[in-house]
Amino acid sequence: MGSEQVGTLIVGAGIAGLSAALSLHAAGMGEGVRVVDGSRRLLPLGAGINLQPHAVRELTELGLGERLAAVSAEPRRLRLTDRHGNPVAEHPRGRDAGYRWPQLSVHRGALQELLLEAVRERLGPGAIRTGLALESYRHLDDGVAVTLRDRANSDAPEELRASVLLGADGLHSAVRRQLHPGEGAPRWNGIRMWRGVTRAPAPLDGHTMVIAGSYRPARAVVYPVGDGQVNWVAEVRVSEPGPLSDADWSRAGRLSDVLPHYEDWRIQGLDIGRLLRDAPGILEYPMVDRDPLDSWGEHRVTLLGDAAHPMLPVGSNGGSQAILDARVLTWHLAHHRDHPEEGLRAYEHARLKPVNAIAAACRDMPVDRLLDTVADRAPDGFARIEDVLTADELTGLRGAMRRTTDMDVETLNSGPSWSV
Template identity: 55%
Template structure:
């Protein structure tokens, strides 16, 4: 399976569970217990309960992205690969999609009822719907990722966040029930000033010698960071980037979903979860609204405002400012966080993190199912 780790928030796990995938998720991913923030020396700043430990009826899962993709593929069935989108034309009765076979270069035309561009941050469907100025917005942060056979960290079900991406930050979490030693890691390093960039290839190979110097002396009780990086058979490297929220997603029988619609910085463990919510809301509208164009319009009205707000919230990175305070006030580490941050500052940090990751516990637990039948 391709890729590295991904986190699924309880609001997304609920939707997959109601589609019959709960047991498969539980057998594959690790139910997250805490998100624990530490400084670069391993001193604990804050530990936030996650998933069921936070009161949700559904867990949060950390899972290998490729395993999640295979799980979804098995559930869906008929997927055709090897086709590249090029253009579309629509009329009152449907959409004609122009595709090209990657292997042969042969042109194909498919007639469909609706066209959903779910083709990621480099979406060709988005470019067709929104030609012109829609640049990738880079945060100035470069990211390296990998998975290593490294052993348990803390209780074996914790997302550990060390440091701050104002300088260098590390996120680790387990991703496999079958192999509890499999530890996903993400290194985030500030290497430049924010601006626009031309590409954001998420599958580009990274090099150990590029990331290791930023973490050469990062060794604390939970993780030997240089050893973790060195134990990873493959590294990926890509910029932390997004795009500006759109004034509209689609037109008529064509719309966008997931990162094609609202690419956001991966700082809240929420991008994949929001795509799952998109899909469920879209499916509900298509199942209950006789007019396909009306269904797509209703879906956009429901999903575009909250996801646009999340894109902007992820840019502000409020929790990073609090963690930076720790590094400024205690540059050589600390024994008790109460000597560094006030109770009010810790509460603000917790609220900032919940603001970009969490759904309201009571609202999610009590909301009626989106299942139509």
């Protein structure tokens, strides 16, 4: 078994892993960085993703702002409605909420391609290797010995010796599995999601995200993602919560399974049924997360992105937090260049508690509870939301929307850069 010495080994070529590689390069620590991924080919898969201003700032500081804007749409407001389209509340987003940076909505595949291209440009075409799955690792005095298995030749394991090992390998992380053996299956909240991207005119004014309906029993999320495409998410409660071992982000869904839940929806300016029928493909997966960890790593190993803190996709936070992980991690490694263990622990100290709080909040969103209340009290619609929710409930709803979007405008706008 051969053994090659590298600098930082990143397992996983998704948003977290590629952002980490770019951040290390920008900090002058790109030499010897290697990214490995178990997929044979890194394809532009998935559907839409929202990047909060916090993440857009970081990608802009990495020199990717113009590229990102060219493939994205900029939502300026979020509108909540019932399943009939009656308005419940509306709230500004991104720059309209006062941030210096926009919120951007982009196809995950387009973001993946943008990051891949930048890594290959800056770190060289050999910086990323595909078809290699992590099998195990062991600690050394001055690094980590990592055993990788080539999926095209499972009889030929390969060993790399790295100064630092970063697990950015997602929900089913092999690095996390060795760090926390016996953790068990992801936790499903009972909601099934169908997602797609349809070529269609942008809904409403072209700058509005819409959340319609509630989890009693179904809701839809719709927003443009640039290039004449509209992302939609159909979310239906189908089961009681419980563990689920076969959560798969790439499973194909069937129109016949999801369309009946929305066939009778009539929302002015937003034809949910047509968006579903005209989508070239549908993805189906459960809404899952994992319980938070007390630590992400040990010695010269740590986790980032979904490998560290998979969260329910209800607060537009997963991808954004992965990018922030990469930037904060790099900053601390750069400030502990001679002692990477200290840098990794400092990163965890900075990120673990606030990210775990976000993940916990995604499990119990006050906005979701109030939308359920609207559905319960006015299943056939309403003329005025004031006839459905009390004044205190409306105040609580607007406060909850603000807490999940723009409570930290001044903090971000005036905060120091994570660039090294």
